[in-house]
Amino acid sequence: MLLSRGCRTSSYFLSFDKGARLEIMHNDAIPATANDPMAQFTGLIHMAMSVGSEQGVDALTARLANDGYNVVDGPRRTGDGYYESVVLDPEGNRLEITL
Template identity: 50%
Template sequence: MTIEHVALYVEDLENEKELFEKYFGGEAGCRYHDENTGFTSYFISFEDGARLEIMNMPESKRYENAPGLIGYAHIAFHAGSKENVDMLTDKLRAAGYVVVSGPRTTGDGYYESCIEDREGNIIEITI
């Protein structure tokens, strides 16, 4: 069994689409908009077949972020090498994204960095 896609509610759909296309090699499909509910989304496809659905509802609001919340913590992208992790991290930092951690080797042996998208969602870049 495989995961078909992961979905993420966001406030700024177009900004998130640009992030995943420009820096992570995603390709967005057609924008979907339901006139009745206001729901809008894009499916973003990646080279290996993985898909991410970014979604928005007009009344969607971010809850105050607090440590200890339960739920999805981040999305991780495989960059292929330590050099690629470093290069992408530097590129995102230069574009104004906040680097939350790394690049570093974690206690369990992963080489990674983590950035925040413009909405505070964590994106991990790993070998």
């Protein structure tokens, strides 16, 4: 299902019976290199976890920041209505914390 389409971005979500979802996203502005861990790149971009509430997003983001993890975005409301933050794990993978 196409959820958002701008001049440069489109997302499709596949939903599974147990509640998991897979997002397939296209964005013309994403470079093909992973040389900058703060920037998005092609390939596997992030893993996301739902914590159930905006307060949960805020609390887990604050805890991870306090523990020394790099918060690269948020918490914030995205253009497509999600409330989320993005934190880098120790290997530089993007972990999205959402509702």
